[in-house]
Amino acid sequence: xxxxxxxxxxxxxxxxxxxxxxxxxxxxxxxxxxxxxxxxxxxxxxxxxxxxxxxxxxxxxxxxxxxxxxxxxxxxxxxxxxxxxxxxxxxxxxxxxxxxxxxxxxxxxxxxxxxxxxxxxxxxxxxxxxxxxxxxxxxxxxxxxxxxxxxxxxxxxxxxxxxxxxxxxxxxxxxxxxxxxxxxxxxxxxxxxxxxxxxxxxxxxxxxxxxxxxxxxxxxxxxxxxxxxxxxxxxxxxxxxxxxxxxxxxxxxxxxxxxxxxxxxxxxxxxxxxxxxxxxxxxxxxxxxxxxxxxxxxxxxxxxxxxxxxxxxxxxxxxxxx
Numbered sequence: 001x002x003x004x005x006x007x008x009x010x011x012x013x014x015x016x017x018x019x020x021x022x023x024x025x026x027x028x029x030x031x032x033x034x035x036x037x038x039x040x041x042x043x044x045x046x047x048x049x050x051x052x053x054x055x056x057x058x059x060x061x062x063x064x065x066x067x068x069x070x071x072x073x074x075x076x077x078x079x080x081x082x083x084x085x086x087x088x089x090x091x092x093x094x095x096x097x098x099x100x101x102x103x104x105x106x107x108x109x110x111x112x113x114x115x116x117x118x119x120x121x122x123x124x125x126x127x128x129x130x131x132x133x134x135x136x137x138x139x140x141x142x143x144x145x146x147x148x149x150x151x152x153x154x155x156x157x158x159x160x161x162x163x164x165x166x167x168x169x170x171x172x173x174x175x176x177x178x179x180x181x182x183x184x185x186x187x188x189x190x191x192x193x194x195x196x197x198x199x200x201x202x203x204x205x206x207x208x209x210x211x212x213x214x215x216x217x218x219x220x221x222x223x224x225x226x227x228x229x230x231x232x233x234x235x236x237x238x239x240x241x242x243x244x245x246x247x248x249x250x251x252x253x254x255x256x257x258x259x260x261x262x263x264x265x266x267x268x269x270x271x272x273x274x275x276x277x278x279x280x281x282x283x284x285x286x287x288x289x290x291x292x293x294x295x296x297x298x299x300x301x302x303x304x305x306x307x308x309x310x311x312x313x314x315x316x317x318x319x320x321x322x
Contacts, residue, residue, distance in 0.1 A: 002005050007217040009079040009130050010060045012211040021179035024166055030176045040064040046097035059094050073125040081131050083138035088145045091125050092159050098123045127163040133193035134220045136165045167192035180208045199228035209241050222290045245308045284321055291319035
């Protein structure tokens with residue numbers, strides 16, 4: 001099961017513009033062949049039957065590339081934030097399930113049933129290693145995973161994983177990303193190779209801000225790093241968005257409390273308590289979100305919990321925020 005960091009990367013890499021950018025840069029060497037409009041989402045869940053047992057498996061992101069509405073290939077992305085010794089077998093299982101799905105679709109089409117495919121297409125499986133601290137460690141071929149020597153490899157059909165360690169990419173490749181993924185890749189590259197992070201002033205506009213915040217914080221970005229993202233007027237875009245999202249949720253909670261209060265005859269409803277000074281309260285919240293991020297947990301989930309005063313106090317206690 002994917003950990004919290006893997007899940008946050010899955011969210012941002014599933015965005016069509018980001019997905020297309022990743023494949024264009026890494027597969028087509030920056031040839032802009034794939035467009036977001038030419039991608040169709042496929043269900044990443046597959047049911048696999050083997051020797052009478054049924055297994056469920058789920059890939060991170062699966063899309064059909066169909067330029068001019070004609071299926072050309074299936075593209076998949078798997079996001080890793082730590083090494084995985086069983087990676088080749090995992091990818092092989094995904095590929096087997098994918099081609100089995102194609103077989104069912106084509107049979108259905110030949111029999112006149114509803115189908116998503118009328119001909120076979122190749123499946124490309126790309127693995128992104130997204131770790132800002134250390135390089136990838138693990139097997140990349142099935143023969144390595146199985147521990148085969150040269151004699152054992154004779155006649156063996158091997159599988160090699162197409163794994164991209166983002167922090168080890170040449171700097172010029174990092175700079176060719178044009179979507180929100182640039183900020184993720186740039187953060188990982190800088191932290192891994194320079195040991196620190198300074199936001200580049202390249203004029204690129206920010207998009208998918210909440211997803212980007214979650215991805216960066218999962219990689220270890222804190223308040224100092226997020227505070228570097230400013231608009232042309234100097235406003236801190238990401239920190240302001242965190243505060244806005246939190247206030248939006250807290251206001252919804254207040255209104256729900258007022259409704260509950262009226263129903264119970266309590267005029268004031270649920271008291272949100274403005275005892276904390278505005279500035280002090282925001283400072284504590286930012287400290288909390290920073291601590292949650294550094295623990296590798298989901299910041300947006302913590303924000304949702306923090307809308308409730310009791311849950312917020314529990315989070316303060318859990319992360320030692322005073």
